[in-house]
Amino acid sequence: MSVLVTGGAGYIGTxxxxELLLAGYEVVIVDNLSNSKETAVERVEKISGKEVKFYKIDLLDKAAxxxxxxNEKIEYVIHFAGLKAVGESVSIxxxxYHNNLTxxxxxxxxxxKYQVKNLVFSSSATVYGDPASVPISEDFPLSATNPYGKTKLMIEDILKDLHYSDNSWNIALLRYFNPIGAHSSGTIGExxxxIPNNLVPFISQVAVGKHKEVRVFGNDYATADGTGVRDYIHVVDLAKGHVKALEKLKKEHVGIRPYNLGTGKGYSVFDMIKAYSKACGKELPYKLMERRPGDIAACYAETRRAQEELGWTAEKGIDEMCRDSWRWQSQNPEGYK
Structure with a gap:
């Protein structure tokens, strides 16, 4: 049973x-390598002991x-491919819009055209915008605050219209929160x-000496310590959530159904700096900066639906997330280069 994974050479994709290979699926990866490396695919094969079919293709190249x-007998698609940095999306x-939507x-x-109508879409908690309260459940109003989040929300709407026009489509919308960490082997990671746009990759690069200090964007939010609060989830837990979603589509016709993938716990920027300092064995310096446009105060998930309907729960805590992230970064200080 072949699963096409777009953006499969990327961080969450790998x-x-x-997890798909270990669960017995055949995997076909399509990736243009704009923010990933083919070496990562080779390491996926080494970890799993299974072969992957890899195509270096941009989704904008329809003929390719x-x-x-x-060529491949595709039965399911997991769609990760897309540009993903909140700050960058505000600038360009x-x-x-062109890349992610087209x-x-x-x-x-x-x-x-080829009658492949089972899709797991990589959405994001950014579709909730600046929520009125937390934790955030799947029935909250949707309203993104930045172009990246708006592309995710637009794609969700497009997929809803597609399903409405043809209800044979079977679609899981996975709205995930903040993936961090790495595989326990230390051989694949972010x-x-x-310069990383997301907090933990930047912290890890400070820890390995690539940057002088962690940049803290804003300490005047309405949170316990004034810094932004997010729901950080271990990337392996997140990956297992995709396998559970695929199994759900195999077992039954869900139509189109959103699921939050998070831990249900919020950690501040200062919490993360402290946890990562513990993981790498040294105090990490930080510098306070102005707030970034598009950022919000707090965001963490209500996860009951994924527990009840997918049989999925995040298992790894903040210490394990930071330890695994540090193992990857310290063993691969230049990434996949």
């Missing part, structure tokens, strides 16, 4: 491919992507291009 549907919104249009057109 960890999900490992169609050959994958012709047109690139985000790539999804082309993918869905080919899925429709390897962003340039």
């Amino acid at each position: 960890h999900t491919c490992v 992507l169609e050959k994958v549907f012709i 919104p047109l690139k985000y 790539g999804t249009f082309i993918l869905c057109e080919l899925m429709q 390897d962003p291009n340039g």
Whole structure:
């Protein structure tokens, strides 16, 4: 049973491919390597002991992507591919809208043509915008505060319309919170291009000596210590959530159904700096900065639906997340290079 994983060479994609392979699925990866490395795919094969079919293809290249549907017996699609940095999306919104939306249009057109209508979509907690309260449940109002989040919300709406037009589509919308950590082997992890936009990859690069100090964007939020609070989830837990979602689509027709994937706990920026300092064995310096546009005060998940309907619960805590992140970063200070 073949699963097409778009963006499968990326951070969440590689960890999900490992879990899919260990669960007995055949995996076909499509990735343009704009924010990933082919070395990561080789390491997925080494961890799992299984082979992966890899195509270096951009989703915007419809002719090339169609050959994958012709050559492979695809039954399910997990769609990760897309630009993903909140701050960058504010600076270059047109690139985000064009890439993330057009790539999804082309993918869905080919899925429709070749009658592949089982889809797990990589959405995001950013679709909740600045929530009125926490924890956030799946029935909260949707309203993104930045172009990245808006592309996720637009794609959710497009998929809802697609299902409405043809209810044979079977779609799980996975709204996940803040993935961190790495595989326990230390051989695959997050390897962003340039200066990381997300907190924990930046903290890890400070810990390994690539940057002088952690940048803390705002300490005047309405939170316990004034810094932003997020729901951090171990990437392996998140990957297992994708396998559970796929199993759900195999067993029954859900139509189109959103699921939060998070721990249900919120940790502040200062909490994360302290936990990572413990993991790497040294105090990490930080510098207070102005708030970033598009950031919100607090965001963490209500996870009951995923527990009850997918049989999935996040198992790993903040200390294990930071230890595994540090193991990856310390063993691979230059990432996959």
